[in-house]
Amino acid sequence: MNFELTEDQKLLKAMVRDFAQKEIEPKVKILEDTHEFPREFLDKLGKLGILGMTIPSEYGGTKTDHISLILALEEIARASPSLAVIVSVHCSLFCYSIMKFGNKTQKKKYLPKAAKGEMLGAFSLTEPGAGSDAKNLKTKSIREGDFYILNGTKSWVTTGSEADASIIFASTEIKPGVKKLNAFIVEKNFPGFLASKIEEKMGLHSSLTAEYVLEDCQVPAENLLGEEGKGAAVAFHCLDGSRIGIAAQAVGLADKAIEEGVKYAQQREAFGRKISEFQAIQFMIADMSTLRDAARLLTYKAADLIDKGKPYTKESSMAKLFASEAANKIAYQALQIHGGYGYSKEFLIEQLYRDARAFSIYEGTSEIQRLVISRYLLEEC
Ligand code: CAA
Numbered sequence: 001m002n003f004e005l006t007e008d009q010k011l012l013k014a015m016v017r018d019f020a021q022k023e024i025e026p027k028v029k030i031l032e033d034t035h036e037f038p039r040e041f042l043d044k045l046g047k048l049g050i051l052g053m054t055i056p057s058e059y060g061g062t063k064t065d066h067i068s069l070i071l072a073l074e075e076i077a078r079a080s081p082s083l084a085v086i087v088s089v090h091c092s093l094f095c096y097s098i099m100k101f102g103n104k105t106q107k108k109k110y111l112p113k114a115a116k117g118e119m120l121g122a123f124s125l126t127e128p129g130a131g132s133d134a135k136n137l138k139t140k141s142i143r144e145g146d147f148y149i150l151n152g153t154k155s156w157v158t159t160g161s162e163a164d165a166s167i168i169f170a171s172t173e174i175k176p177g178v179k180k181l182n183a184f185i186v187e188k189n190f191p192g193f194l195a196s197k198i199e200e201k202m203g204l205h206s207s208l209t210a211e212y213v214l215e216d217c218q219v220p221a222e223n224l225l226g227e228e229g230k231g232a233a234v235a236f237h238c239l240d241g242s243r244i245g246i247a248a249q250a251v252g253l254a255d256k257a258i259e260e261g262v263k264y265a266q267q268r269e270a271f272g273r274k275i276s277e278f279q280a281i282q283f284m285i286a287d288m289s290t291l292r293d294a295a296r297l298l299t300y301k302a303a304d305l306i307d308k309g310k311p312y313t314k315e316s317s318m319a320k321l322f323a324s325e326a327a328n329k330i331a332y333q334a335l336q337i338h339g340g341y342g343y344s345k346e347f348l349i350e351q352l353y354r355d356a357r358a359f360s361i362y363e364g365t366s367e368i369q370r371l372v373i374s375r376y377l378l379e380e381c
Helices: 007-034 039-048 066-079 081-101 104-116 231-267 279-307 313-343 348-356 366-380
Strands: 121-124 140-144 147-158 165-175 178-187 193-198 209-220
Touching (some): 007 066, 007 081, 007 348, 066 081, 081 147, 081 178, 081 231, 081 348, 121 147, 147 165, 147 178, 165 209, 165 231, 178 231, 231 279, 231 348, 279 313, 313 366
Parallel strands (some): 121 165
Antiparallel strands (some): 140 147, 147 209, 193 209
């Protein structure tokens, strides 16, 4: 067991932190207030190689170990949780699913552009009536000649309105009465595809979340991703990996929230002393830091299992469950330290508190993570 990062991992972490502090942090408030998509930063992250971290060099990427991707996401999330989820979905859900399940033609067509950020990707599983119950999709895919025709509505698509292409899941009847899922690579200009309304969310304002309307959407048959009827395995396998990215996003936000709480406690005075001198505040800081470190360890452990080629479904759900709940508790306490000012938009903690709330919902709610973990434990025993 080794708890030390390698020299390369340390260098990458320092490089992303430097970029995030100098370039992203100063502009985050304005982007969040105006709900503006952070295109400028994505272009730069593409040039830095961050968007290609799940793609090998033969397809134009900068493939690293999974810990490195997690470190990058954590550092981006410290500056902008919105940007972190955009990058995580692009790398771990869009690029990785093509890398893992795509054929050579699909890889050659999509990955080199995606690696550089010239093509931005989304992942669309959820529907208005199917969130946690993700197999129960109403969107239908029917093969007609050289095309699949897709009809239905998809919801809560991170980056949906901005993505050039998306992995879209739809149901298919493989034999009378037997429904399975198909996965497709759908480009935004395919006939019958429309990215419609953008959700007005509580937080993560510069991560735009859209609805897709598919009306006789024509998808070339060669854009089927993986085998006919095996889309559920594409979705759930890719989510196993990307949930570790959401855990990293939660750790990054938690880290920033603690920094803000500690900074405020060392400045604010009450009863003739800095409030950091009160034990009530010191205990909050101790609890927040312990939770953050535990979340980080679970997150790195799950990523390390990927790097070692071992199963990681259960550990990914544990990391996502613990880190997302921890980030919410930490944001709550860090805001509490700020007192009334924490409730004001003048202080960053107000945004972090709102942003954290999404973590225990998207990419599988905390209840779904508990279901996955307990299924594994019951099967193991
Ligand atoms: N890896 C690979 N394959 C898997 C798998 C895994 N971890 N888990 C399940 N599968 C396969 C099964 O083998 C099965 O395959 P076949 O159809 O070929 O037999 C299929 O997937 C269905 O599996 P189950 O019967 O176990 O499925 P289920 O319905 O009982 O439960 C679930 C699965 C865990 C509850 C799942 O529905 C789930 O994770 N739900 C949450 C969905 C979710 O996370 N949504 C997030 C949307 S994406 C998002 O939020 C991104 C964003 O934009 C931020």
